[in-house]
Amino acid sequence: MGEWGVIAALTGRMPAGPLTSVGIGDDAAVIAAPSGSVVAAVDLLLEDRHFRRDWSSAYDIGVKAAARSLADIAAMGAVNTALLVALAVPGALAASWPLELADGLAAEAARAGAGIVGGDTARADSVLLSVTALGDLDGRRPVLRSGARPGDVIAVAGPLGRSAAGLALLSAGVADERPTSEALAGLIAAHRRPSPPYEAGPEAATLGATAMIDVSDGLLADLGHIADASGVALDVDSSSLVTAGPLSEAAAFLRSQKFDSSRTVPADSPPRTALEWVLTGGEDHSLVATFPASTQLPSRWRVIGQVRAAGGSVAGVAGVTVDGVPHAGPAGWQHFR
């Protein structure tokens, strides 16, 4: 199957979506932008930095690549309409690999209501993907990082720390072929296939969210972006964070685990306690937003802290505290350094 054959096969697996009038196959795609503007974001995913082929299937990587960009659109309060995918793969890779990747991309795009409308392919020594997501605001104002005001509450939709816990389990050599429990298997799955709550983004915009971001780098790191852009201080109430259940089970499992003597945990491996996963783990792509304190929040939004006036000099991430004090250690961590 030559390059054109692969493209044809890929195209057949990636529906263009309801708003697309010209999809893959011409010089460019044409997608409706009903409200007269388009929301756009791009993310790059590189093998051995953002994913490992021995830890994630092609389908998983497709889901993850799509989710990463789709969540950026949701975090503006917009509805996803389309993805464009640039993909390079090694020549030695099985022909089925890019097709399974396409299935993962298409499935996650469909979950967000988007089609796949364009792409480019090339050969490279390792897999690399660039996913551009487009969305529509349907007349809403975009929710920026810069609108948080003292007195607002901080709320999150979607899980925190699950992807990080799953990565810690994978890093410790926990094979998915024989998961010790459904809970741990669920965390590994959350790392492989994040499941952002896309519809919570437009919902937050409609509710009057003053600022919003998706948790890609870690809760504290991403709140730091809001604090910085809004010129405010953000305080997280640790008692509001969910650490019981699977996260605690995973941390206990890792403490008790007898390691294979041939395997060493690298010094820069991710943290291994439930609270650290929640505070600093990235890649769940949940949405965190600030709202006026009087906002009646639907149940999927959990209040986890308050916005305060900026001021004082604290160590750690500028403007972000946990229970009123700066958090010790890094606020987030980056994939596989």
Add this chain to the structure above:
Amino acid sequence: MGEWGVIAALTGRMPAGPLTSVGIGDDAAVIAAPSGSVVAAVDLLLEDRHFRRDWSSAYDIGVKAAARSLADIAAMGAVNTALLVALAVPGALAASWPLELADGLAAEAARAGAGIVGGDTARADSVLLSVTALGDLDGRRPVLRSGARPGDVIAVAGPLGRSAAGLALLSAGVADERPTSEALAGLIAAHRRPSPPYEAGPEAATLGATAMIDVSDGLLADLGHIADASGVALDVDSSSLVTAGPLSEAAAFLRSQKFDSSRTVPADSPPRTALEWVLTGGEDHSLVATFPASTQLPSRWRVIGQVRAAGGSVAGVAGVTVDGVPHAGPAGWQHFR
């Protein structure tokens, strides 16, 4: 300069353009789509496949990466509005390198009327770039590959074969530090910094072009895409193609050149005659379109052939002939295989 410093420096060098309401710095950008739809295309550029750092400066590579995607939007009859750029560079690269690349991207985007509205950065072993271009049709219908009809004329705006000739000169070891003539230096510059006639795209749409494509793979290869999508045959009149002047001079120079004995020209090196460059050379990103024969074409559109009914079985690129006969050899060639 850490990652954030580089991003801040890059952002400062890449203006967002007049239609952008939210540019780089939030989860996603927001760009006006005045006519209620958006045109979008993505292209991937990889070091040593699409460019070589010893043959092109960072600025050159920025221009080329931008031009490649901007030309796709023009080839739909649309006006460019915005670029999103995903970039990975080796850690050992000088900090000035990505900044000069940004200058090249910004300069070419500005030439097309577009801003740079989003991006992502990472580290990788070699330079890779993915550029997504967005555009607006301003109420025009998109010009697809599929609308060519028997009786139409084929016309081209912009040069053909110049990038290929420049690459042949570089491949043969012609150092730009001491160009033998302005003509040859101009061809090398055309390879490094293609200059597509963006405004000819919307112009062609307004004139009633029935099909259009940008010449990225080579004239015959790209006409093959139109023939295939339109279900027609295309015949190019070789006497209408410009081979005199710099292209002929370059071919003569290469024939006469004494090669450095330490250098061998690889067997798969690009062709080295003027007509072959024009027929099969890619990356000039000129626009080729079909028009009803009665169309009054402005002078920048040069008629180079005719559309005929499909039929008969010919060798070579399906449906494309030169002076009525199939072209011997490949219809296009791909960068640095």
